[in-house]
Amino acid sequence: MNQFIGTGVALITPFKEDLSIDFDALTRLIEYNIENGIEYLVISGTTGESVTVTPAEKKQLIEFIVKINNGRLPLVLGIGGNNTTSIIEEINQTDLTSIDALLSVSPYYSKPTQEGLYQHFKAVAEASPIPVILYNVPGRTSKNMEPSTTIRLANDFENIIAVKEAGNNVHQYLELLRTKPDDFLIISGDDDLALGVVLAGGAGVISVIGQGLPKEFSNMIRLGLAGKAKEAYKLHFALMPITAMIFAENNPAGIKAVCKHLGISNDHVRMPLVPATEKLQNQIKKALNDLGKS
Template identity: 85%
Template sequence: MTQFIGTGVALITPFKNDLSIDYDALERLIEYNIENGVEYLVISGTTGESVTITVEEKKALVSFISKVNNGRLPLVLGIGGNNTSSVIDEINTTDLSGIDALLSVSPYYSKPTQEGLYQHFKAIAEASPIPVILYNVPGRTSKNMEPETTIRLANDFDNIIGVKEAGNNVHQYLELLRTKPEDFMVISGDDDLALGVALAGGSGVISVIGQGLPKEFSEMIRLGIAGKAKEAYAIHFRLMPITSLIFAENNPAGIKAVLNELGISSTYVRLPLVEATISLKNKIKQELMVLGKS
């Protein structure tokens, strides 16, 4: 699965002022990221405001992104939830012909046991006709998927090819890297830890800030995977302030403020999220000026 080594970007869903999807902005975003060297695109993740996107909109987004991408980069589609049977139904009724892998989030709110998590992903792996990337994000799900459960799934199912780990826990990353099967991918879901994970043997990142600064961020990750720590950290240190700022209030309001400053898309988000405050927007604008981007 070398196609998923490097930087994937969790695409935002741009909106117009009436909160309908802004497909012109989405096309600009896709082209901007392809032109600036990211390795793959992720559709309908948390950053894409997946929980407030309708079923019809999701189908339209997949169709549109696939058409614009036109086979240039691998595509990963988010299909997950806390109702296992509904997730399987969505897998079975979704046209996956242009999709290279699924990204499936750990069940939120229900707080299953580790055995429950295993059985949930076992069912998904058995239903999916394409590879599956697990997504552990305990800050949003209220339940951590322990490394033992992730590695058990990795060993038991050939089509579970990796995990997007977003627990912001360095020890957990290292435990996954220490115990994983050789060809299983540990992908950072934490932009601030992504370089360290790459240097330690991880496969890269599914990034939020990467879609705003794709050239710089993807180069940093490539250097990290190559073990060129000094050069990679030089980029990391430059990007630290902006990476911190985009998560200061909520995601994706921060990255949407970045993309608005870059002239790619608006700052609109759907409730219950709200736009970044004026104060945060000003800080983001100032930091982009420091980076020579505004």
């Protein structure tokens, strides 16, 4: 579980102009993050536009990232959705040999009860041969997984090792930290709240902005884990403007604009998403310049 303490990044899927996957840009992104101190990589999360990546492309992405990473960092793979049976089938059919944990999003659209959420993740845990990180993101799923459900799952299944909590709810974070088992990790899924969560006892973050500014963001989280709040908040305040900007229109359009201005990749996204507006692109460029990035 120590593999998942610190900063993980939810990798974008770079696209060429024809919207095919840009594997050269993906290589640059991975190397940039490894060289600048990120602790682990997350494949095929929301930020990776997982809902518009085909199953064949997902398989390509997994194989490619495993090859480029070459065992240097732990890898987390997103497998989740609102059809429990199909998720179990995907787990069973995916080669997880080089994957260190699954990140499984709470069922969306269907709006199950808390008991439905429990039974869903029970099935995922029983099917998974590797550790599972729960992912609660009610802003996208329309259903909050309450702390009592998360903690019930943590207590009942040894291979459910963590939750990526992304409800942007400070009270819910604190309730999870107050009631969690000692060996269960609370991972922030909110870049703007990550430092506060870490200082309160959280394990770190799965970040979006972290892949654009890996050195600065991962240093901030490490300072927080060491209890060096004053130094950590200095970085937090410097990163606040651009962290807000990347979510101003949609994710991952914002972080793809950051990667474009850093020369890592283009900013193409697949519909129904659209690229960041010119206004936001200019704001992001100025914010990066203010941070000493070009």
